[in-house]
Amino acid sequence: MSDFRIPTRRGFLKSTAALGGAVALTGLGAGRALAADTTVGFIYVGPKDDYGYNQAHAEGAAAIKGMPGITVVEEENVPESVDVQKSMESMINFDGASLIFPTSFGYFDPHILEMAQKYPDVRFEHCGGMWTADKHPMNVGSYFGYIGMGQYLNGIAAGHATRTKKIGFVAAKPIPQVLLNVNSFLLGARAVDPEITCQVIFTGEWSLAVKEAEAVNALTDQGADVITCHVDGPKVVMETAAGRGAFVCGYHADQSALAPEKYLTGAEWNWANVYTDMAETTLAGGTIDNFVRGGLAEDFIKMSPLGPAVSDASRAQFEDTMATIKKGGFSVIKGPLKDNKGGVIATEGQAFEESDVALESMDYLVEGVIGSTS
Amino acid sequence: MADQTVSGGGAGLVSVPAASGATARWARRAEALALPLGALVVGLLAFGLFLLALGKSPVQFYELVYKAGFGTWFSWQNTLSRAAPLLFAALCVALPARLGLMIIGGEGAIVLGGVAAGGIGAAVAGWPGAIAMPVMAVFAMLAGGAWIGAVGALRQKRGVNETISSLLMAYIAIAVMNHLVEGPLRDPASLNKPSTAPLPEALRIGEMPGMDVHYGFLIGVICCVISWVLIEKTTWGFAARLVGGNVRAAQIQGLPVGWLLIGFTALGGAFAGLAGMIEVSAVQGSANGSLAAGYGYAGILVAFLARHNGIAIIPVAILIGGMEASSGLIQRRMDLPDATVLVLEGFVFVAILLSETLYGRFKAFSPERWRTA
Numbered sequence: 118m119s120d121f122r123i124p125t126r127r128g129f130l131k132s133t134a135a136l137g138g139a140v141a142l143t144g145l146g147a148g149r150a151l152a153a154d155t156t157v158g159f160i161y162v163g164p165k166d167d168y169g170y171n172q173a174h175a176e177g178a179a180a181i182k183g184m185p186g187i188t189v190v191e192e193e194n195v196p197e198s199v200d201v202q203k204s205m206e207s208m209i210n211f212d213g214a215s216l217i218f219p220t221s222f223g224y225f226d227p228h229i230l231e232m233a234q235k236y237p238d239v240r241f242e243h244c245g246g247m248w249t250a251d252k253h254p255m256n257v258g259s260y261f262g263y264i265g266m267g268q269y270l271n272g273i274a275a276g277h278a279t280r281t282k283k284i285g286f287v288a289a290k291p292i293p294q295v296l297l298n299v300n301s302f303l304l305g306a307r308a309v310d311p312e313i314t315c316q317v318i319f320t321g322e323w324s325l326a327v328k329e330a331e332a333v334n335a336l337t338d339q340g341a342d343v344i345t346c347h348v349d350g351p352k353v354v355m356e357t358a359a360g361r362g363a364f365v366c367g368y369h370a371d372q373s374a375l376a377p378e379k380y381l382t383g384a385e386w387n388w389a390n391v392y393t394d395m396a397e398t399t400l401a402g403g404t405i406d407n408f409v410r411g412g413l414a415e416d417f418i419k420m421s422p423l424g425p426a427v428s429d430a431s432r433a434q435f436e437d438t439m440a441t442i443k444k445g446g447f448s449v450i451k452g453p454l455k456d457n458k459g460g461v462i463a464t465e466g467q468a469f470e471e472s473d474v475a476l477e478s479m480d481y482l483v484e485g486v487i488g489s490t491s
Numbered sequence: 492m493a494d495q496t497v498s499g500g501g502a503g504l505v506s507v508p509a510a511s512g513a514t515a516r517w518a519r520r521a522e523a524l525a526l527p528l529g530a531l532v533v534g535l536l537a538f539g540l541f542l543l544a545l546g547k548s549p550v551q552f553y554e555l556v557y558k559a560g561f562g563t564w565f566s567w568q569n570t571l572s573r574a575a576p577l578l579f580a581a582l583c584v585a586l587p588a589r590l591g592l593m594i595i596g597g598e599g600a601i602v603l604g605g606v607a608a609g610g611i612g613a614a615v616a617g618w619p620g621a622i623a624m625p626v627m628a629v630f631a632m633l634a635g636g637a638w639i640g641a642v643g644a645l646r647q648k649r650g651v652n653e654t655i656s657s658l659l660m661a662y663i664a665i666a667v668m669n670h671l672v673e674g675p676l677r678d679p680a681s682l683n684k685p686s687t688a689p690l691p692e693a694l695r696i697g698e699m700p701g702m703d704v705h706y707g708f709l710i711g712v713i714c715c716v717i718s719w720v721l722i723e724k725t726t727w728g729f730a731a732r733l734v735g736g737n738v739r740a741a742q743i744q745g746l747p748v749g750w751l752l753i754g755f756t757a758l759g760g761a762f763a764g765l766a767g768m769i770e771v772s773a774v775q776g777s778a779n780g781s782l783a784a785g786y787g788y789a790g791i792l793v794a795f796l797a798r799h800n801g802i803a804i805i806p807v808a809i810l811i812g813g814m815e816a817s818s819g820l821i822q823r824r825m826d827l828p829d830a831t832v833l834v835l836e837g838f839v840f841v842a843i844l845l846s847e848t849l850y851g852r853f854k855a856f857s858p859e860r861w862r863t864a
Contacts (some may be wrong), residue, residue: 197781
């Protein structure tokens, strides 16, 4: 039943509350879509108030709702199957959507690619995908942010907060995007104290609350006193960890409300900025670039405000590092660096900047991370 | 052993008494049609009250369901595409149910069928489609059949409750799938979405002529018809229904009860496995975590609404497919959460289950009445 409170809390009922039962006889509300210049569709793989991946996108969608000339339509909990293809088509056929953001990584191949071929006049913007000019249609674009930097800053806050020198990471799957976050978190903490270790537990699924809670308990049982995560909805991790007395660093969206005392900071997407840009480009008749990437400097990523438990020394190093990152040229993965099996990742002087494509096929955990990718 | 029974006294154990006559048989058929339809209407009305309590218009809701599910040609294609996997998933519930087994873990057979098809497909990628696709289908059906057949065997040999074991085995199946697509069967190029190697175009199931609905729907309809014939018109089906009606009686008749249980659960699993192969070949293009889309669970609802009748599964799957097709438009136009359609399905499901107690309670449907009249 809690699902039915969601629209109320997020304010979505406001627009329809006045309509009540009377709207019944007024047809299907078809006029709504036609009034606007551009209808933008957003599709989420999970609930849009998950305190995580989907909420971050929904907040981005909310940011462009008020723009003149833009109508936003949304669907949540859409599986990565024929369902999402039909959701896109339904938005095109019934709502006249001409710009669609199917936000889950798994929507890209084959679902978006098929719809893009079928509807060449509709623009499809996908989060996380690797759009390639010679392989993919021109009406598809992919965008993503260098959020590993955010996990590096999380790591700095964690490095100052930990007393046991053990920090923990609850991760979904051992794929490059996740591994980069785990490694960045540990390396951020090691920028404070090189003796810190980070234990990672992979739950195997993007959204699996029970295992996420078990993982947090296992990590705290083993002494980890700062926890972060990379799962779709960090709510369970944040609440369980804070309940166990550990500090937490957020991910995807701002989770400070879930653990106000224990929340140090968090690596957040800033899709509101990205989507506003894209909507403005579209309204002005321009074309969005097919391959868009950005980090802290480009406001694709932001950090949650530092929590009450963050010390002055921590704050100073955090802000200093953030300024360095924003200046550009900063590398988290740089030599000398070994993986946790002893293999060499980078030799002295070798460095991978955030935009380096080599990072997009990461398959290792760095030295100091306890855990295995397989 | 089976022939002994069928010609023997078994006939008296199934529903229609031999002497009831054509009118009485029609009375029963009318009951079998009228009660689920009546329950459907009651469920829809009850859900309407629920919507009113939320301050939403039931009229608008059902108009949207009609529009997005059945109102336009696109809506029909949407509905049929969503119905396709439900046909198979429902068979995985319906066939064992005719023997009295409640299998609710068809999801496991679907994902394993998909992985088998994806793995085999990658291995035979160079073969012509006419050979490779049947090979993929066979392996998918073997995988699904073995998985649900094992549930039947556990029940038969060890007395393990099949409802619980099939559900739990679905979780194991999903874990096995994840292990395989992230490990031994992973295409190294699939970085952030671990998958088996993409199938070449020749191994992809295409769309039926003139519509955006893949052949999987047609295959599903054929499988439903085959299942109906098997259950209603063959001696095996007769023996299966006998086991479902009274397992002791079936044993006394000398029926191979164990083989029937295992065989029909395996067949149901094989259909679910085939659904996995079709998902991989027609929709996904490779096997990956997206296979666990919940079709196996939606199939339970379809099978119950169809009262485990193969032919009835076809219209019911289309009905549920239409409801799910409308979920998006309802979210967008009425600002209701996506769970709304699930709640609707829940109302209908409960109404249908309650209606089960009404069989034989209405005089109008009583064969006795029609015989004397």
